[in-house]
Amino acid sequence: MTSQRIGVSTVRLVVNDEPHELEVDNRMSLLDLLRERLGATGTKKGCDHGQCGACTVLLGGRRVNSCLILAVAASGASVTTIEGVGDGTELHPLQRAFLEHDGYQCGYCTPGQICSAIAMIEEAAAGWPSAVSADVGAAKVSLDGEEIRERMSGNLCRCGAYVNIVAAIADVAGGRA
Amino acid sequence: MSVGEAVVRIEGRDKVTGAARYAGDIPVAGFAYGWVVQSTIARGRVSSVDDGEALARPGVLAVLHHGNAPRLGEADDATLLVLQDPRVPHLGWPVALVVATTAEEAREAAATLRIEYQVESHDAAFRAEHPRMYVPDHINPTYETETVKGDVDGALATAEVVVDATYTTPAQHNNPMEPHAAVAEWHDGRLTVHDSSQGAYAVKQALTRLFSLQPDAVRVVSEHVGGGFGNKGTARPHVVLAALGAAAVDRPVRVVLTRPQLYALTGYRTPIVQRVRLGAHRDGRLVALDHLASSQTSKVLEFTEQTALISRSMYASGALRTRHRVVALDVPTPRWMRAPGESPGSFALESAIDELAIACGVDPVELRIANEPESEPASGLPFSSRNLVACLREGARRFGWSGRDPRPALRRDGRWWRGTGVAAATYPARSNPSSASVTAEDDGRFTVRVTAADIGTGARTALTQVAADALQVPMSEVTVLIADSDFGPASVAGGSSGTASWSWAVVAACRDLLAQGAAAGTTAQANTGKAVAARPDLARHAYGAHFVEVAVDPHTGEVRVPRMLGAFAVGRIVNPLTARSQLIGGMTMGLSIALLEESTMDTRFGDFVNHDLANYHVAANADIQSIEAVFVDDPDDQLNPVGVKGLGEIGIVGATAALANAVWHATGVRHRDLPIRPDRVLNATYAV
Numbered sequence: 001m002t003s004q005r006i007g008v009s010t011v012r013l014v015v016n017d018e019p020h021e022l023e024v025d026n027r028m029s030l031l032d033l034l035r036e037r038l039g040a041t042g043t044k045k046g047c048d049h050g051q052c053g054a055c056t057v058l059l060g061g062r063r064v065n066s067c068l069i070l071a072v073a074a075s076g077a078s079v080t081t082i083e084g085v086g087d088g089t090e091l092h093p094l095q096r097a098f099l100e101h102d103g104y105q106c107g108y109c110t111p112g113q114i115c116s117a118i119a120m121i122e123e124a125a126a127g128w129p130s131a132v133s134a135d136v137g138a139a140k141v142s143l144d145g146e147e148i149r150e151r152m153s154g155n156l157c158r159c160g161a162y163v164n165i166v167a168a169i170a171d172v173a174g175g176r177a
Numbered sequence: 178m179s180v181g182e183a184v185v186r187i188e189g190r191d192k193v194t195g196a197a198r199y200a201g202d203i204p205v206a207g208f209a210y211g212w213v214v215q216s217t218i219a220r221g222r223v224s225s226v227d228d229g230e231a232l233a234r235p236g237v238l239a240v241l242h243h244g245n246a247p248r249l250g251e252a253d254d255a256t257l258l259v260l261q262d263p264r265v266p267h268l269g270w271p272v273a274l275v276v277a278t279t280a281e282e283a284r285e286a287a288a289t290l291r292i293e294y295q296v297e298s299h300d301a302a303f304r305a306e307h308p309r310m311y312v313p314d315h316i317n318p319t320y321e322t323e324t325v326k327g328d329v330d331g332a333l334a335t336a337e338v339v340v341d342a343t344y345t346t347p348a349q350h351n352n353p354m355e356p357h358a359a360v361a362e363w364h365d366g367r368l369t370v371h372d373s374s375q376g377a378y379a380v381k382q383a384l385t386r387l388f389s390l391q392p393d394a395v396r397v398v399s400e401h402v403g404g405g406f407g408n409k410g411t412a413r414p415h416v417v418l419a420a421l422g423a424a425a426v427d428r429p430v431r432v433v434l435t436r437p438q439l440y441a442l443t444g445y446r447t448p449i450v451q452r453v454r455l456g457a458h459r460d461g462r463l464v465a466l467d468h469l470a471s472s473q474t475s476k477v478l479e480f481t482e483q484t485a486l487i488s489r490s491m492y493a494s495g496a497l498r499t500r501h502r503v504v505a506l507d508v509p510t511p512r513w514m515r516a517p518g519e520s521p522g523s524f525a526l527e528s529a530i531d532e533l534a535i536a537c538g539v540d541p542v543e544l545r546i547a548n549e550p551e552s553e554p555a556s557g558l559p560f561s562s563r564n565l566v567a568c569l570r571e572g573a574r575r576f577g578w579s580g581r582d583p584r585p586a587l588r589r590d591g592r593w594w595r596g597t598g599v600a601a602a603t604y605p606a607r608s609n610p611s612s613a614s615v616t617a618e619d620d621g622r623f624t625v626r627v628t629a630a631d632i633g634t635g636a637r638t639a640l641t642q643v644a645a646d647a648l649q650v651p652m653s654e655v656t657v658l659i660a661d662s663d664f665g666p667a668s669v670a671g672g673s674s675g676t677a678s679w680s681w682a683v684v685a686a687c688r689d690l691l692a693q694g695a696a697a698g699t700t701a702q703a704n705t706g707k708a709v710a711a712r713p714d715l716a717r718h719a720y721g722a723h724f725v726e727v728a729v730d731p732h733t734g735e736v737r738v739p740r741m742l743g744a745f746a747v748g749r750i751v752n753p754l755t756a757r758s759q760l761i762g763g764m765t766m767g768l769s770i771a772l773l774e775e776s777t778m779d780t781r782f783g784d785f786v787n788h789d790l791a792n793y794h795v796a797a798n799a800d801i802q803s804i805e806a807v808f809v810d811d812p813d814d815q816l817n818p819v820g821v822k823g824l825g826e827i828g829i830v831g832a833t834a835a836l837a838n839a840v841w842h843a844t845g846v847r848h849r850d851l852p853i854r855p856d857r858v859l860n861a862t863y864a865v
Contacts, residue, residue: 027281036280041202042195044403046354047436051790054354082195095193099185102758106633107192108354108403114193145802153797156790158354158404159633160765162801164758 016084219783269441336456355403444512596843763828
């Protein structure tokens with residue numbers, strides 16, 4: 001991560017299975033790197049403060065607010081954005097469920113909701129408890145409505161599509177339980 | 178028939194794959210980044226701007242301020258006249274724009290600007306008794322400020338039962354998920370803008386005047402819009418700043434506001450104090466209704482929320498008076514936020530009606546039905562349709578209202594006290610003049626063009642359904658292109674008027690094309706201006722009824738909402754899938770403003786202190802449990818060709834009152850101030 005220029009570093013990232021090496025301003029967030037340098041504008045900026053979840057991506061498979069991560073600090077990591085969650089032509093089951101349940105309106109929070117839900121389902125399968133889990137020692141958490149609502153509360157939706165978002169996620173998570 | 182079918186959004190795949198492009202996503206070649214610098218004082222003048230250090234920084238292309246920015250022409254809306262003079266009318270007013278080749282450079286350079294002010298004393302303290310409170314000429318948008326029918330004071334003096342209560346609602350911010358963004362590009366004297374807007378044509382009109390251009394020299398596009406709820410309803414300063422910046426540096430400029438910048442620059446709902454006085458017979462029938470609303474505006478632009486409007490159309494009363502007052506303060510300009518007028522107005526009116534029902538010992542559903550008017554109470558106009566009673570009956574049936582024990586504070590469930598509440602809702606069914614065109618393509622398909630905006634409403638999909646039916650073809654043969662001002666004048670996506678207005682123009686164009694034979698290559702155009710104006714005077718409204726169950730923990734002050742059900746009479750439903758979403762979305766925002774939302778003005782500085790999403794709380798997923806919306810039949814042939822009433826706003830109307838009424842039923846404590854915060858619940862409960 002050294003560079004000839006002051007305030008600039010070389011960052012190596014794998015984004016949606018594609019390797020990238022680029023010089024970035026040390027002040028640049030991972031979110032801005034994705035949007036402004038790679039043109040991956042599916043990831044949205046709603047607050048730039050980690051308060052809304054619109055910029056949620058998967059970093060090494062785990063959900064993160066990409067606005068809170070400096071691009072230089074993410075060097076060497078593998079990132080999956082909304083553009084990379086399907087398998088090219090086929091939609092991810094969560095993407096299909098959001099369509100069927102109308103789990104969005106304006107669509108601005110949607111990429112973050114879907115990335116967040118993908119990781120959230122994995123977290124529950126791995127037994128990570130939430131604030132509403134009755135048994136924090138359980139090997140696996142069953143994702144009922146209350147668990148989904150609690151675990152998805154880092155992703156705000158101002159259009160008020162929560163009811164439909166929960167229905168969409170339950171459809172997919174139910175299939176795994 | 179496509180209308181009436183539940184259709185997945187046409188742009189849905191783009192939205193779930195990240196392909197949908199919003200204004201800040203548009204990759205205009207060679208653009209630079211504009212960073213908005215806001216005033217740090219509430220009133221005064223900029224005395225100097227030292228940009229020496231900023232201009233010396235790498236990447237910085239320009240620093241615009243009132244001393245060097247290109248001159249603007251005229252504006253209907255003075256909030257758009259930015260960087261034109263040194264006057265600072267409120268905290269957060271734009272005082273400079275830094276343009277640089279990267280966002281990081283622009284932002285850091287902005288931090289080095291040294292801006293000196295001549296500070297003047299300011300007044301940002303709203304109160305209903307403010308000595309400068311006045312009677313405005315009109316209320317938003319063009320309604321009469323006052324209406325009077327009968328002898329209100331006389332009827333109140335002799336009424337058997339009187340309710341006299343004051344209700345307050347705080348400043349609230351729209352907070353769409355997408356902060357306002359625009360990228361502007363000048364080419365051969367023509368201005369092209371991608372803007373996050375609810376009305377591309379309205380923005381084009383504003384820019385045309387501001388930059389003294391010919392109408393065909395400005396194009397505004399809003400491909401996808403990340404919500405707005407009113408605060409993208411007309412041009413906002415960011416788009417003017419982008420165009421000024423682009424003119425100054427001779428390359429495209431993108432301006433994206435930060436979340437905190439929205440709070441002073443894009444509008445909010447004014448704080449409001451309402452006094453409602455009801456006089457009634459002992460059986461609950463009204464003899465007098467008096468509704469007085471006081472709100473604030475800025476010193477830049479007068480905006481008076483039409484808070485008492487709802488009382489002009491809702492209940493029969495021999496004596497009826499509605500009045501508005503406003504005071505101009507050194508504060509940001511309040512504008513539209515979802516159901517301006519009806520949202521706060523219904524909190525007061527529908528809470529007061531609940532208080533009357535309690536005072537009379539009448540069921541609140543039955544009391545509302547007993548006060549059904551035969552014609553619109555204030556105007557005397559006949560209703561085009563009025564199915565409020567059907568909403569109340571159907572909602573009560575589905576919710577399981579019958580047999581409800583009206584007595585408060587009786588239902589304990591562990592630490593929770595449970596209660597239920599009801600409130601009615603109404604919203605004007607507007608249709609505005611619009612234009613549209615339809616072209617029969619060589620391959621047999623059809624292309625519709627209309628400057629509609631889809632801010633999450635499902636307009637693109639609904640208009641495709643409407644056009645397919647009008648052309649008598651399947652939806653798959655119709656492409657609807659929207660949100661490009663080159664398609665001609667059209668209604669804004671506001672006032673719940675969008676689908677009603679645009680579908681009228683689309684149907685007219687499609688019928689004309691068929692009448693002409695629809696030969697390949699032909700285009701038919703329609704403008705509904707005359708047809709809209711020719712409609713008879715009627716009271717056209719949508720209706721609804723909310724039923725809410727709450728659980729209140731009196732020891733923590735927490736209010737949970739296990740159940741909300743709304744029954745709505747909203748004309749013809751074009752797409753039940755997206756229509757339900759809009760209503761549920763409105764109800765969700767209603768819950769949010771009932772319990773959480775409050776912009777707190779620090780009057781010492783004239784600043785909304787909680788200007789981000791960590792401190793201004795909007796409902797999160799865990800705040801929402803069961804919310805359901807159902808439709809009742811609402812045929813109405815006096816609206817527009819499709820029979821659409823619009824449903825973007827009615828879901829929020831009445832929701833706060835139903836919730837507050839349920840909290841009374843749960844606890845015996847009446848909350849007349851929103852939001853119903855835990856501290857208010859705690860203090861009120863312990864005071865009992």
